[in-house]
Amino acid sequence: MVGNGTYSSLQRWGVMAMAIVSSVSTVASSTIINVAIPDIMGALGINPVDAQWLSAGFLAAMTASMVLVDYSSKAFGQRQVMVVALAAFVVASAVGAITSDATTLIAMRLIQGAAAGIVQPLSMIAIFQVYPPERRGTAMGIFGVGVVLAPALGPYFGGVMVEAWDWRSVFIVTVPMGAIGIALSLPFMPAGSFKGKRPRFDWPAFSLLVAFLI
Numbered sequence: 001m002v003g004n005g006t007y008s009s010l011q012r013w014g015v016m017a018m019a020i021v022s023s024v025s026t027v028a029s030s031t032i033i034n035v036a037i038p039d040i041m042g043a044l045g046i047n048p049v050d051a052q053w054l055s056a057g058f059l060a061a062m063t064a065s066m067v068l069v070d071y072s073s074k075a076f077g078q079r080q081v082m083v084v085a086l087a088a089f090v091v092a093s094a095v096g097a098i099t100s101d102a103t104t105l106i107a108m109r110l111i112q113g114a115a116a117g118i119v120q121p122l123s124m125i126a127i128f129q130v131y132p133p134e135r136r137g138t139a140m141g142i143f144g145v146g147v148v149l150a151p152a153l154g155p156y157f158g159g160v161m162v163e164a165w166d167w168r169s170v171f172i173v174t175v176p177m178g179a180i181g182i183a184l185s186l187p188f189m190p191a192g193s194f195k196g197k198r199p200r201f202d203w204p205a206f207s208l209l210v211a212f213l214i
Helices: 011-033 034-045 053-066 069-076 078-098 100-130 135-166 174-188 203-213
Strands: none
Touching: 011 034, 011 053, 011 078, 011 100, 011 135, 011 174, 034 100, 034 135, 053 100, 053 203, 069 078, 069 100, 078 100, 078 174, 100 135, 135 174
8 A cells, every 4th residue: 555654664764775776776877888888889899870779779678668667567566576677687787797799788788778667667666655645755855866866977987987997897886786776675675466457468559669769
C-alpha cells in the first residue's frame, strides 16, 4: 500500500540509499563516457558514425525501456525487476571494461541504457511507496539532487578518470556502485508483486517505439 505508514524509518532510509546509489550509478553512465569516446575510437578503431551509438544508443535504449516498468513490475514484482536490471547493468559494465570489440562495446552500452531506463523510475516509485504523503516532497527532493547532479558531473569525473587511467575506468567505476545497489535492493526494495492476472503487453506498440527511436 502507498503511504500507509507501515514502513519503518530504517526501511525508508534504506530505500532512499538504494534509490540514490542505483539511479546515480546508472544515470551517470549516460554522460560519463562522453569524454572517453575519442580514446575509445582510437583504441578500438571505431569510426565517428558508429561511435555516436556509445552515447545516443544508451539514451535510446533508456527511453525504450522506461515504458516496460509498469508491465514488468506488475508481472514479476518490483524487487525482482530492480535486481535483474541492476545485475544486467553490472554485467554490461564489466564486459564493457574488458572488451576489445567495438560491436560488443556498443551492445553493452545498449544494455546499460536499458537498465538505466528501468532503475530510475522504479527508484522513484519505491520512494513514493514507503514515504507518507506529507514527507514525499522532501524525500523526492533529496533523491532529485543526486539524479540531477549525476549526468552533470559525469563528464568531469569521466575526464579525471581517463586522464589518470584510461577509457576502461569509466566502465569499471560503475560496477561496484551497481553491486551496492543490488545489495540494498534485496532487503529494502518493496516486493510489489502483482496479485491479479498478469497484464498483457502491447508488443506491436513497443516494437514501433523501438523502430522509430532507432
